[in-house]
Structure formats: structure tokens, C-alpha cells
Amino acid sequence: MTLLNSKEEIMENNQSCIRVFADKDQINHCRELLQANGSAFGQLSGLLALAGNEVRLKILFLLEEEKELCPCDLSDILGMSIPAVSQHLRKLKDKNVIEGRRDGQTIFYSLKQEQLTLFQPFFKHIINNSNIVTV
Amino acid sequence: MTLLNSKEEIMENNQSCIRVFADKDQINHCRELLQANGSAFGQLSGLLALAGNEVRLKILFLLEEEKELCPCDLSDILGMSIPAVSQHLRKLKDKNVIEGRRDGQTIFYSLKQEQLTLFQPFFKHIINNSNIVTV
DNA sequence: TGCTTATTTAAGAAAGTTATTAAATATAAA
């Protein structure tokens, strides 16, 4: 908080918080920051929401480790139904995080380079947090 | 895929995928990887889910920029009700991402050091993705 | 061709998330 504005002064520029001691300049600066970064918040939160699901985080981690895996094997590893896995894979594919390569009847999924800068640090978090302690 | 196991061989070690050409060793290795990292996936995905919401990602970004902000000002900046903001702040506080400091009637929230290693890279993503283009 | 395997899609139920409104709590100020 920098300058104390009178309550009347605040009510005049009435685009603002009801709070008496609100810093009008700070609030406007924040509004501009959000506007200047336009759709970035929506895009980034969309990607983070993908990794914000435990099953999908595991899938991403496993694809990093094994390079590629098919829905059937993932279903087996994760202990869940194939359609459930398939639907998670679709979400990852829709947001350009993974891609599929067909080999006969099997489709092998792998991480795309595109979003790796964002996701790769997470895998280090996984390993560092618990692998040292256990086993 | 390394060695081709016969279908019979696969059915004997029957802890595995129905897929005929499944690599049993790979599947077991993956299972062990998940087990070895225990609760890390749940914890990390929980934190990522916080940032996986557009409103909360904006709050985190604004706290990084402004050091501290109160619910009332955030409500004004984000254009949403105070109880809505307060409930997002609670989620962030419950997972040790932010902390509050009381100054009279106002509570100023700020980022905790604890989870900053995880979240700070996101803020660079925001700035890099769009700030160059606009204005 | 028909049968099997691998995967996806679709519809629906159950659970989880987020905003809204109203009421409760807490501090400050008249």
C-alpha cells in the first residue's frame, strides 16, 4: 500500500474494491497484468489440469520412463479398465501432450516434444520425493 | 518390446495384460516404478490440480508479482465474489502453497517458499507466451 | 468370410468442483 486515498476519492473511481484502504494503482496494475497475458492463463491451467489428475500424472511419468506404451498395457499397470485409460489418453492427445503410433492392432502412445518443457520437471519431483526413502 | 513370449507363457504368469504380445517384464517394471514412488503421485497431482484451475493460477501469478494481496482486492481484480475468492484461497492454504498475515481487519496472503520450486516455472510460461506479442 | 484382439466411442451414474446466497465471526471505529 502506497498512498492512502480518501473513501470519497475511491468511490469516485468506482471501478474498485469496497475496501477502504485499497490501493487503486496496485489493483489497476494487476488488472492490466491479467489482460496483457490474455489467453495464457487458460491455456496453461488447461495443461496443468491434465497433470493434476493422479492417473494421468502416472501415465505421463510412465511414458517418460518407457518411451511408449499401449492402452492395454497401461490398463494392466494402472489396474483400471481399458476404456477408462483410453479416455485419459484422449484428453492428453487433445491437448497435444502425447501422440499415437499404430503397429498392427496396437497403438503405442508417447510424449510429444511440444509440452515437455512444462512436464519434465514434474518427473524429477516424483523421483526425488520418495525414491530415496523407500527400498 | 524385447522378447516375444508365447501366449501360454503369458497366461501362466497371469498377473498381466490380455494383450498377446505384452512385454511381461516391462509391465512388472512399470508396476514397481509406481509402487516405489508411493504417495508422490497423489501429492504432486494434488498440487498441480490447484494450479490447474484458471482462477487459482491467476491468484498464484498475482501473488508472485505483488508479494501480497487480500481477498477483497483479489475479488476486485478477478471480477468475482469475495466468498468465491476466499474458497480458492483456502484450498491454496490447506495445501501449504500460501499463508495469511493479519493487519487489522485485512488478511494479506502471500506465496510460501515451500512449493515455489514447483510453481515458479509456470510464471515464466505465462510471461513468455504472450507478453511479447501484446502491447 | 467369420472370429479374435486392440482400441475407441457413447450413454449414463456417481462423485467432485466451483459459484451463489445468506449467515457467522472478527476487528475496528463512532
Next chain:
DNA sequence: TTTATATTTAATAACTTTCTTAAATAAGCA
């Protein structure tokens, strides 16, 4: 003490997510 301000809490409604089951698609094999 009463009144106003800042915030939280609670109940609830609308929406979203995720799993389940069944059906559809697609490729290989007898």
C-alpha cells in the same frame, strides 16, 4: 455498545470429471 468493514463458513445449485457398461470400429488371422 452499536455499527461498519473484512473475511470465513455453510448450504446448495449448476457444472464438470471420471468411471462403468455396452456397442462400434479397425486390424489381423484361420
